[in-house]
Amino acid sequence: MSQPALERILEAVLQAAGKPLSLERMRELFDEHLAPSAQELRSALTRLQEEYADRAVELREVAGGWRLQVRSDYAEWVGRLWEERPQxxxxxxxxxxxxxxxxxxxxxxxxxxxxxxxxxxxxxxxxxxxxxxxxxxxxxxxxxxxxxxxxxxxxxxxxxxxxxxxxxxxxxxxxxxxxxxxxxxxxxxxxxxxxxxxxxxxxxxxxxxxxxxxxxxxxLNAMETGLKTDFADLPPPGMDVEPEDPDEQ
Missing domain, CATH: 1.10.10.10 (Winged helix-like DNA-binding domain superfamily/Winged helix DNA-binding domain)
Incomplete structure (x- = not known):
């Protein structure tokens, strides 16, 4: 059985994931000898993103990786699927x-x-x-x-x-x-x-x-200084961060 096109595989896993997937996590889904490179993944994701350009669903890159999501233009109707009020x-x-x-x-x-x-x-x-x-x-x-x-x-x-x-x-x-x-x-x-x-x-x-x-x-006036622009100090995934008392000032 031949392997489907890379875009189709990524489309399937992103629809099933329900959360953003990093490039590293996507590579782990392939057999070691068939795993695409990071550049190949990005190229496939770019092609997939173009396919979704005129659709109600978009492929979006966020901090946690890539995810498929409903465009905000359709939130009014999609939100009616759930009876509870939006948070x-x-x-x-x-x-x-x-x-x-x-x-x-x-x-x-x-x-x-x-x-x-x-x-x-x-x-x-x-x-x-x-x-x-x-x-x-x-x-x-x-x-x-x-x-x-x-x-x-x-x-x-x-x-x-x-x-x-x-x-x-x-x-x-x-x-x-x-x-x-x-x-x-x-x-x-x-x-x-x-x-x-x-x-x-x-x-x-x-x-x-x-x-x-x-x-x-x-x-919020006069607060441009000291803007943090990366998360290099974040602990690796799985590393516990010491809990703190939220009442502490």
């Missing part, structure tokens, strides 16, 4: 995530200094549970607060291959206007006081993840 996150959580993405590595206290309100433990725990954020070390100051940075899962979720693809904040801001976002009702200022401003409905403003993440960046 929504508070504005406070997305602002915290944006600060980590643009100022990493950053401590919880530094996030609070920029936002002007305390970051709840639940927000940090949610980001850790989603594996969008990880602890990369501790600041050498009294209390040794944990420093947070984003992960490959964060990049995969937002269709990025590296942090360098995040839009520059200078392009997102109106030069003559600085947007201000008052504290949310369940937030506290770092000194423990309750903010006087409540939203109209008395609760956190919810924002659905996706492209809305980028619109929030308009409100």
């Amino acid at each position: 929504r996150y508070s504005r406070a959580l997305l602002e915290t995530l944006a600060l980590i993405a643009y100022r990493q590595p950053v401590t919880r206290g530094e996030i609070e200094e920029v936002r002007g309100v305390a970051v709840s433990s639940q927000i940090i725990r949610t980001l850790l549970d989603r594996e969008w954020v990880r602890v990369v070390g501790h600041r050498e100051v009294p209390g040794r607060p944990a420093m947070y940075a984003t992960t490959r899962q964060f990049l995969d979720y937002f269709n990025l291959t590296s942090l360098a693809e995040l839009p520059p904040l200078a392009e997102l801001r109106e030069p003559s206007e600085v947007l201000e976002h008052p504290p949310l009702a369940d937030e506290q200022a770092p000194d423990g006081t309750q903010p006087a401003w409540p939203p109209a409905d008395g609760g956190e403003e919810e924002v659905e993840t996706g492209t809305d993440f980028h619109t929030l960046l308009e409100e």
